[in-house]
Amino acid sequence: MPAEYxxxxxxxxGRPLLINAEPLQSRSDDTLHRYREGQLWAVRxxxxxxxxxxxxWVVPARHIGWIPPGVAHAARVHEAxxxxxxxxxxxxxxxxxxxxxxxxxxxxxxxxxxxxxxWGNDAGHESPAELTPPQHRQLDVLFDELKISPATPLFLxxxxxxxxxxxTLTIVADPANKLSLDDWARxxxxxxxxxTRHFRAETGMSLMQWRIVARMKRALELLSQGDTVxxxxxxxxxxxxxxxxxxxxxxxxxxxxxYAV
Numbered sequence: 001m002p003a004e005y006x007x008x009x010x011x012x013x014g015r016p017l018l019i020n021a022e023p024l025q026s027r028s029d030d031t032l033h034r035y036r037e038g039q040l041w042a043v044r045x046x047x048x049x050x051x052x053x054x055x056x057w058v059v060p061a062r063h064i065g066w067i068p069p070g071v072a073h074a075a076r077v078h079e080a081x082x083x084x085x086x087x088x089x090x091x092x093x094x095x096x097x098x099x100x101x102x103x104x105x106x107x108x109x110x111x112x113x114x115x116x117x118x119w120g121n122d123a124g125h126e127s128p129a130e131l132t133p134p135q136h137r138q139l140d141v142l143f144d145e146l147k148i149s150p151a152t153p154l155f156l157x158x159x160x161x162x163x164x165x166x167x168t169l170t171i172v173a174d175p176a177n178k179l180s181l182d183d184w185a186r187x188x189x190x191x192x193x194x195x196t197r198h199f200r201a202e203t204g205m206s207l208m209q210w211r212i213v214a215r216m217k218r219a220l221e222l223l224s225q226g227d228t229v230x231x232x233x234x235x236x237x238x239x240x241x242x243x244x245x246x247x248x249x250x251x252x253x254x255x256x257x258x259y260a261v
Contacts, residue, residue, distance in 0.1 A: 005034045005072045010087045016131050018087040021117050029074040038093035039085065041065040042105055042113050046081030046224040049217070050074065050100075055157035055203075056172075057100060060220050060252070061259065063151055064103040069093055071100060078224050084113050092131075095143045102153040103146045112142045154220070154251070156213050159202035163188045168210070175215045176237025181207055216251045219244075223260045232256065 011018050018037075032053060041048050042064045050057045050065065051074040059065035067073055069090050088096075103109070115138060119131075131139070156172075159165055167188055171177055179187070184207070185195045199207050215236045222232045233244035248256045 005032055007034050007036050007070060010035050010037045011089060014089075015129065016089045016092055017116075017119065019117050019119065020085040029076065032072040032074050034070050034072050035067075035087065036069055036090055037087040038069045038090070038096060039065075039067040039087055040096075040113075041067070041075075042084045042086070042110070043081060044083040044105065044110070046083075047078050047220045048081055049076045049078070049221070051076075052100065055155060056217060057102075057156075058154040058217050058220055059102060060154065061224070062105045064105050064109065064146065066096055066101045066103070066146075068096065068098055068100065073100075078221055081224065084117055086113075086116065092139065095139060096146075100153075102151045104149040104151045106145060106149050109142060109145045109149065112138055112145070116142070154213060154217060156210070156217055157203040157205065159199060161198065161202060163190075164199060164202060168214075171211060171214055172218075175211070175218045176235060178237060212247065212251070216248065219248060219256065220259075223256055229256045229260070 032051065041059050043059050043061055045061050047061065048059045048065065050059070050067070053072050057065070057073075116135075119135065158168060167184055181195065182192055185192045188195060190198070196207065199205075199210070203210060205213070219232050219236060222235060223229075227235070229245070230241050233241045236244065238244040238247070245255050245257075248254075248259075252259065
């Protein structure tokens with residue numbers, strides 16, 4: 001692991017877990033960092049985004065994100081985000097996947113997290129030095145529920161070639177950009193076919209698919225900030241609100257209006 005990502009310790013006193021409960025404080029980490037602890041981000045409302053060394057990752061409302069110990073990331077908690085951020089001591093983490101994962105927040109997992117949230121937090125409540133047998137069983141049940149509640153992550157992989165990185169950063173900064181594939185090919189000095197082949201090789205997606213995900217990522221952020229569906233559609237460059245609603249529904253299985261509730 002590169003030296004610029006030193007392994008930091010979030011739990012200082014040896015307790016098995018540390019919990020930040022709702023409402024979550026809006027914040028943005030500017031640089032990648034690693035923790036020795038694993039992290040569960042349970043989002044009841046709003047959205048949390050994470051920058052990994054391989055791309056951007058989104059945890060929308062009614063989902064749970066898992067960051068294993070030692071994974072470099074930079075998190076952004078957007079305004080109005082509600083839920084829990086739970087840091088787990090490394091010896092507890094083998095219960096969970098070894099790669100970043102997104103799960104659906106079900107009624108059972110939400111109830112379990114509410115119970116776990118009273119075990120200890122940053123507000124001064126005492127947390128046991130070790131988990132009791134019933135607490136271990138509750139974590140086991142939570143893990144079993146997560147295993148049967150996988151969700152398709154909204155992941156925006158970044159290319160590695162500098163000219164393609166510049167192109168994708170431009171698109172992220174302005175998702176409404178309407179430059180065509182031919183326009184971008186000319187800008188980066190490649191043929192249409194060459195751009196298509198290299199972009200897919202480096203990201204695993206076509207440029208069109210990548211732009212849709214970039215737009216959906218921004219849509220989640222804007223909706224969580226309270227923007228109307230009409231305004232979000234306009235800011236993302238959609239020709240009509242109905243087109244935006246269809247694209248959002250295809251990605252998330254619900255309309256943007258339902259998500260914003």
